[in-house]
Amino acid sequence: MPHHRLSLCKGHFVEWFEKHTEKTIKEFKMFTKNDKILVAISGGKDSLALWYVLRKLGYKADGLYIHLGIGEYSERSKEKVYKFAERIGGNVIIVDLKEEVATIPELVKISSREACSVCGLVKRYNFNKVAKEKGYNVVATGHNLDDEASALLANILNWNEKYLGRKYPVLEEEEGFVRKVKPFCKFTEKETALYALLNGIDFIEEECPFSEDATSVFYKEILNKIEERSPGTKLRFYLDYLRKVYPKFKKEEDKKNLEPCKVCGQPTMGEVCPVCRLKEKAGVPLTG
Numbered sequence: 204m205p206h207h208r209l210s211l212c213k214g215h216f217v218e219w220f221e222k223h224t225e226k227t228i229k230e231f232k233m234f235t236k237n238d239k240i241l242v243a244i245s246g247g248k249d250s251l252a253l254w255y256v257l258r259k260l261g262y263k264a265d266g267l268y269i270h271l272g273i274g275e276y277s278e279r280s281k282e283k284v285y286k287f288a289e290r291i292g293g294n295v296i297i298v299d300l301k302e303e304v305a306t307i308p309e310l311v312k313i314s315s316r317e318a319c320s321v322c323g324l325v326k327r328y329n330f331n332k333v334a335k336e337k338g339y340n341v342v343a344t345g346h347n348l349d350d351e352a353s354a355l356l357a358n359i360l361n362w363n364e365k366y367l368g369r370k371y372p373v374l375e376e377e378e379g380f381v382r383k384v385k386p387f388c389k390f391t392e393k394e395t396a397l398y399a400l401l402n403g404i405d406f407i408e409e410e411c412p413f414s415e416d417a418t419s420v421f422y423k424e425i426l427n428k429i430e431e432r433s434p435g436t437k438l439r440f441y442l443d444y445l446r447k448v449y450p451k452f453k454k455e456e457d458k459k460n461l462e463p464c465k466v467c468g469q470p471t472m473g474e475v476c477p478v479c480r481l482k483e484k485a486g487v488p489l490t491g
């Protein structure tokens with residue numbers, strides 16, 4: 204790991220990874236052993252590794268899997284999730300989008316948004332809704348350093364000031380929203396993949412078919428090229444943002460103006476939340 208000036212054997216890498224997960228959780232005051240954590244799991248390496256390590260560290264963590272209805276990809280990822288939950292004896296909550304709203308391919312047809320945008324919207328909505336309904340006070344996602352740094356780069360290239368005040372590894376609980384945390388924000392994608400492999404975690408390796416032309420993949424490649432030339436740049440880019448830039452752009456008023464959606468009660472800016480509007484478009488009866 205040239206960016207940390209470290210070379211570790213298998214055993215010490217696992218130890219290092221777990222110690223640093225705990226360190227990040229404490230540094231950002233993400234949660235404690237008393238919190239009820241819901242881990243958003245997709246069947247991929249990051250989310251399964253996160254669920255695994257949190258349980259190993261003694262946290263109360265259950266899984267939430269959202270079946271997106273993206274053909275074979277979703278079927279295979281569901282299989283991985285079921286098998287993994289069985290292996291670790293973990294409790295997993297399943298939300299089937301087909302029953303809730305409509306599948307992602309169906310939603311893409313009726314929405315003006317791109318696939319990943321509509322998918323992100325529906326996923327975030329369900330993370331919060333399920334956590335609230337089932338009594339979890341924290342939602343944890345497996346976003347890693349590559350995810351965070353590439354999103355940061357994309358937003359800097361567009362000088363998206365609003366975003367620069369929002370992208371923090373902890374989003375505190377507020378009116379209608381549970382706390383959201385990203386305990387892997389300092390680990391590279393390679394590190395989470397290695398941890399998953401060394402622990403025999405059977406994750407889905409294929410990418411979602413909608414991700415092929417995602418701009419984020421392109422930005423990740425660019426950052427990896429920079430990293431190859433100057434190890435440590437990616438981590439420094441992200442950590443310096445958290446330390447120097449985020450505090451300047453953070454605005455309290457962003458959190459205001461949220462009202463419960465008139466249909467489902469989830470917090471939203473307008474009268475009816477975007478997911479209920481999507482439901483309406485999809486011809487799903489609206490119920491509170």
Ligand code: SF4
Nearest residue numbers: 318319322411413414
């Ligand atoms: Fe959803 Fe896009 Fe991720 Fe596929 S790549 S699961 S559509 S966010």
Ligand code: ZN
Nearest residue numbers: 464467476479
């Ligand atoms: Zn709603």
